[in-house]
Amino acid sequence: MTHCFTLLNFPLQCGVILPEAQLIYQTYGELNSDRTNVILYPTSYGAQHTDLEWLIRPDRILDPTRWFIIIPNMFGNGLSSSPSNSTYILAKDGFWFSHLDNIHAQEKLLREVFGIEHLALVYGWSMGAQQAYHWGALYSDRVEKIIALCGTARTTDHNKIFLMSLRSALTADPTWTGTRFDGIPERGFKTFARIYASFAASQEFYREGLYYSLGYTSLEDYLYRFWEASYRKRDPHNLLSMIDTWLNCDVSNNPIYQGNYQKALASIKAKTLVMPATTDLYFTPEDCQNEAKMIPNAEYLPITSIWGHRAGNPYQNHPDETFIREAVRDFLLR
Amino acid sequence: MTHCFTLLNFPLQCGVILPEAQLIYQTYGELNSDRTNVILYPTSYGAQHTDLEWLIRPDRILDPTRWFIIIPNMFGNGLSSSPSNSTYILAKDGFWFSHLDNIHAQEKLLREVFGIEHLALVYGWSMGAQQAYHWGALYSDRVEKIIALCGTARTTDHNKIFLMSLRSALTADPTWTGTRFDGIPERGFKTFARIYASFAASQEFYREGLYYSLGYTSLEDYLYRFWEASYRKRDPHNLLSMIDTWLNCDVSNNPIYQGNYQKALASIKAKTLVMPATTDLYFTPEDCQNEAKMIPNAEYLPITSIWGHRAGNPYQNHPDETFIREAVRDFLLR
Incomplete structure (x- = not known):
């Protein structure tokens, strides 16, 4: 059973105010009493939480017996507010969702429903990594760690x-x-x-x-x-x-950083593990490494793989899953 | 002024017989008396000879004061027989041109019009390189040298x-x-x-x-x-x-080699200079190097460039033009 968090009169970055925005999410594991075991795991392009939860298992990458894991469905993915479930959105010219919108909705969900103001980890692949970087820059005091797989904080020209x-x-x-x-x-x-x-x-x-x-x-x-x-x-x-969300992804396109990309990345306080795949053709290792250099507490750990971009979501891909699982385990212990 | 060579009842690999195939070509420089100074320079995707002749100049890559250079326009490129100039071709279902067709027409042109049976060099970029490899395998005793820039003898799956x-x-x-x-x-x-x-x-x-x-x-x-x-x-x-020609490119898809790719490459006797670009995304350096290993007299010389595939046709790209010009000059002296 999934859960729905409703945001009334939700203002979007594009200027539109959604009368009723819906954020569909799923949780795994149990929130501990001091709320210190929270992992946020945002969704990637085209994916819904059911496509991504395979890696949440004690013997896989994220262990739900230890962590309270929340997957918030990105706006536009067909579960949360999307063109397919809102005539209002579809009809609107010049309409787009930004990651700023996604992060604002997620922050409100975490705080209002769960009383969570501190994230032990934001874990994301691809557009999920974009959201993880946004979390790190927009709520720099609330995010302890980030693992960003095969994604960048700003979309490159290529x-x-x-x-x-x-x-x-x-x-x-x-x-x-x-x-x-x-x-x-x-x-x-x-x-x-x-x-x-x-x-x-x-x-x-x-x-x-x-x-x-x-x-x-x-x-x-x-x-x-x-x-x-x-x-x-x-x-x-x-x-x-x-x-459109992906095209417009820029961690500094918001009132806090006003387009200052370097400042936005420099503001991330979280311990950050930057994990591109060596053969990724659009989130290239070079682009990811360049960002890692701008994040104060970042560590660069590429996944050596021939799976390309998909190495970071290693479904049916045991070598890369093992590599990521061990990297995540070590990183969470630090 | 371009020239037209007409081939009557020209049988194509796809099974169609063209009542009148036309091969449009251009020449540069003068054929010497013993016909030993011939360079064939086949065209690349979307290009016509006027797009490619910029590099034929004494101070550029191919020197027309020393060499007799022929650019044969590939079938389908809009000058030689193509859908745009033949209702017969367009209407035909299951119709496609192969490089075998291109090479057969070029061979006949060279022999019948110029009495040329020996090529000092076949120089080609991209689909031109594909044709160069076909020449080397199909007429292994007639081609002295090959320079294949950013192309493979068989199209890879990617x-x-x-x-x-x-x-x-x-x-x-x-x-x-x-x-x-x-x-x-x-x-x-x-x-x-x-x-x-x-x-x-x-x-x-x-x-x-x-x-x-x-x-x-x-x-x-x-x-x-x-x-x-x-x-x-x-x-x-x-x-x-x-x-379609590119999709079907396979140096061994012909009666001589009957699909034996390794045998076709091993049969090339020409001294061959294999020049991929280090950043080419579809004719990758790895694929080109693998073919170089199968060609007996091949030398592998990648172009270190950020221009990607276009490094091999370095229009407005002086560093790569200089690298190629010097490599060609040295290779022709050997």
Whole structure:
């Protein structure tokens, strides 16, 4: 059973005030009496909490017998307020969700529902890592540790081109009216999935044919049954919404830092573990390392893997899961 | 003035016989009396000979006062037989040009028009490199040297996904009827250009903002005025045709080698200079190096550059042009 936290008249960074914003979340484990065992685990692109909770198990990466873990669903992901569940959002021109919006809603949820003002850890992969960095900069006194896997605090130009190609792929479909989809964008999904597949795994992943060991019978089979099927499950309006959040990701785009990126990163007090994947094509290790240098208490620990971006969410990927599990365990003990 | 070589009843690898195939070519410099100074310089994706001849100058990469240089336009590029200039080709289902077709037509041109049966060098970048490898394997006794920049003899799986995304991008457009475009695919071109821009230059290229030094005022300006404008100049049917040639590129897919890739590469007798770019995202240095190991007389010399794939066609890129010019000069002296 999931939980719903409602925020009335919730002001968004884009200028819109949502009459009723909903934040859907799930918790795992038990909050201890002094509220010192809280891990926040924000969601990644296209994902809902049910896609990410696999790693919450005593023998996996986050142990719910020791920690109280909360997954807040990102705005736009189809569970929390999203184009698919709000005509208001969809109809609005110039509408977008920012991570500032996500973090503000999460902060209110934690404080009002659980009385939590201190996070032992924010753990995030990809767009989850973006949110972790935002937490560290926006609430620098409340976050003890951050583990940021395969993500940056500000979206790079190259990454933006990838996102623009995805956005353009969906909206090139004949069903796109200019403001919404009038039907299922069959052609758009096909392009979208192939762009994603070419960027989110590495060249080496395909050279080694790793997908065969996962039960796929050919490259086409893998592209269709894994990549295309995964995104076809999602409302295309939501896919656009989350792209816009990602495109606009900038830890310093807020009243506190006013565009001063270095200052925002320098303000992070949390012990921060920066874990890119060595073969990530859009959150490159170089970009992650550059940010690690700007964060006072950061440690740079790349995942040596041929899984590309997906190394940071190592479902069905035991070597990378083991590496991350051990890194997380050691980091939490410090 | 360009030249046209006509091939009557020209059989293609896909099974179609073209009643009249046309190979448009241009020459530079003079053929010497013993025909020992011939350089063949096949075209790359989307390019016509006028796009590539900039590097043919005494002070640039190929010196026309010393060499007789021929640029044969690849089938599908809009000058030689292409969907845009032949209703026959466009209407034909299951139609595609192979590099075997390109090389067969080029061989006939060289022999029948010029009496050339010996090539001092085949020089090619990208799809031009693919053709150079085909020459080396299909006419191993006739090619003395090969310089293959940023290309492989067989298209890798990862590269195929990039190509499938490009193909899907164009054919997602509302103007696509299933067999042809009924109008200009405005949406398709937009996606196509952004996919290309994200893959054909490197992450570092964008991180350093190199396009500003080329006169572009913003990322969007660069994407539109350089990438999108470059492809909008081309007939979208031709863009699909050349993608199909690239997708099907395999130096061993012919009656001589019958799919034996290693044997095809091992048969190349030419001294071969394999020059990938260190940051090429689809013709990766690893893939090029793997092929170099299978070619008996190959030397591996990567171009250290942040220009990505485009390092191998260094227009407006003086450091890489200098590196290639000097490598070519040394290689031709041996």
